[in-house]
Amino acid sequence: MARYSDETLGAYLDGELPAEDARAIARAEASDAQLRARIEALRAVSHAVHQSFAAVEREPVPERLQVAFDRLARRANRRSRSWPAALWPGPRGRHWVYGVAGAAAAVVIALGLGAFLSGVVRVNDVSLETYEDAWIEQVKRSYDVYAGIYRSEARAMVDVDGKDAGVWFADKLNRPIAVPDLSTHGLTLKGGRLVIVAGQPSAQFLYVAEDGSPFALSVVPSAGQDRTVVAREDKEGAVTLLHWRVKNYGYALIGNFAPEAMRSLADEIAPQLIPGV
Amino acid sequence: MTDEDRRTGAAVADFVRAGMAAQLPRLRRFALGLTGSVEDADEVVQAACEKALSGAERWVAGTRLDSWLYRVVHTVWLDELRRRKRRRNLTGLEEAMERPSPSALSGVEARLTLEEVRRMITELPSEQRAALLLVCVEEMSYREAAAVLDVPVGTVMSRLARARAQLAERLGKGAGRAADGTRG
Numbered sequence: 001m002a003r004y005s006d007e008t009l010g011a012y013l014d015g016e017l018p019a020e021d022a023r024a025i026a027r028a029e030a031s032d033a034q035l036r037a038r039i040e041a042l043r044a045v046s047h048a049v050h051q052s053f054a055a056v057e058r059e060p061v062p063e064r065l066q067v068a069f070d071r072l073a074r075r076a077n078r079r080s081r082s083w084p085a086a087l088w089p090g091p092r093g094r095h096w097v098y099g100v101a102g103a104a105a106a107v108v109i110a111l112g113l114g115a116f117l118s119g120v121v122r123v124n125d126v127s128l129e130t131y132e133d134a135w136i137e138q139v140k141r142s143y144d145v146y147a148g149i150y151r152s153e154a155r156a157m158v159d160v161d162g163k164d165a166g167v168w169f170a171d172k173l174n175r176p177i178a179v180p181d182l183s184t185h186g187l188t189l190k191g192g193r194l195v196i197v198a199g200q201p202s203a204q205f206l207y208v209a210e211d212g213s214p215f216a217l218s219v220v221p222s223a224g225q226d227r228t229v230v231a232r233e234d235k236e237g238a239v240t241l242l243h244w245r246v247k248n249y250g251y252a253l254i255g256n257f258a259p260e261a262m263r264s265l266a267d268e269i270a271p272q273l274i275p276g277v
Numbered sequence: 278m279t280d281e282d283r284r285t286g287a288a289v290a291d292f293v294r295a296g297m298a299a300q301l302p303r304l305r306r307f308a309l310g311l312t313g314s315v316e317d318a319d320e321v322v323q324a325a326c327e328k329a330l331s332g333a334e335r336w337v338a339g340t341r342l343d344s345w346l347y348r349v350v351h352t353v354w355l356d357e358l359r360r361r362k363r364r365r366n367l368t369g370l371e372e373a374m375e376r377p378s379p380s381a382l383s384g385v386e387a388r389l390t391l392e393e394v395r396r397m398i399t400e401l402p403s404e405q406r407a408a409l410l411l412v413c414v415e416e417m418s419y420r421e422a423a424a425v426l427d428v429p430v431g432t433v434m435s436r437l438a439r440a441r442a443q444l445a446e447r448l449g450k451g452a453g454r455a456a457d458g459t460r461g
């Protein structure tokens with residue numbers, strides 16, 4: 001067997017060797033059964049290790065940990081904003097989201113993440129997949145909060161009224177945005193909320209159906225191939241989630257609709273939502 | 278501190294907070310690999326969140342946030358190991374504590390399962406385990422893993438090589454047992 005250390009073979013498998021060295025090992029591997037067996041054994045280790053943890057990332061974060069994280073995040077949020085609210089743009093003493101919106105903009109400036117301003121999200125090190133997963137989780141969580149409060153108090157927790165939502169979110173998301181009128185589907189617009197996902201602002205428009213059930217449309221900047229449509233339904237109980245991505249924006253609908261009805265609704269409103277179309 | 282400084286500080290804190298929320302599943306996976314226990318992993322991630330959120334200003338803007346978060350998780354786990362070692366006042370407790378008991382091992386199924394692979398990983402020395410997880414599970418480059426672990430790239434390579442060699446031997450034996458239909 002050619003004399004290669006396990007360090008070198010590991011680097012070969014991990015793509016960390018210079019191209020010339022990698023080619024030399026590949027040639028040796030073709031003619032050396034012992035070397036080939038060693039490489040296969042090490043490759044099997046990498047595969048087994050990767051596979052043994054692959055599913056963990058897809059597991060939901062345990063509620064206990066999520067609750068603890070949310071509590072810590074709220075505490076940190078209060079601490080980082082322990083100066084007069086008047087320093088922030090927006091109405092005096094307004095809800096914290098104004099501060100977050102200003103902060104998100106400041107992040108863009110401070111960190112040089114100018115991509116956001118061009119409508120493309122490159123959240124430093126957060127991959128698109130992770131980002132979109134986080135967004136969908138956020139859509140679900142926000143909907144749960146909205147639905148819970150609305151059902152118990154018949155009150156929609158909004159940051160901006162329906163009539164002002166378009167202008168307000170156009171400013172926050174740096175793009176023209178139409179708030180679809182869904183009244184023909186029995187949905188009444190209650191207003192909008194700003195939701196921060198991986199440091200980026202996203203809009204959530206809150207509606208109420210005729211039967212009193214909450215419904216939400218979310219819009220988020222999301223880098224990806226233009227005109228690529230990604231749709232997925234995640235039916236949990238009576239709630240259907242459907243989301244897609246087009247022209248660097250992601251959209252999600254969530255509410256008490258049958259999947260077929262949700263698809264038809266999405267088909268109808270999707271063109272209205274795309275800027276410049 | 279100027280108002281602008283404060284705003285920037287708050288913006289960075291927001292960024293860290295949001296980035297951490299998005300990374301929670303991956304941080305938890307890394308912690309599970311380090312600790313070998315779901316309960317310990319969640320405790321470590323929670324402690325790491327607290328540490329990172331209260332010290333968000335330590336993250337250097339422009340560097341990778343996820344690498345910094347992994348580093349915080351790793352540091353918290355090493356601190357926890359040291360704390361446990363001190364508390365029990367036993368030399369070499371880390372190994373004894375981290376490894377399944379012989380009786381536990383004797384109950385291992387002959388057939389290789391993902392759970393068994395995880396158990397084998399848990400038996401590796403913690404520094405080898407961390408390098409292996411960062412490269413093979415989190416798919417970091419050697420340079421990125423070295424930055425998280427705060428060691429030279431060469432050290433990552435040697436730790437990886439030792440970890441892989443041990444696992445290759447054990448996986449080979451496990452596969453042999455599985456083929457024989459025997460228990461080890």
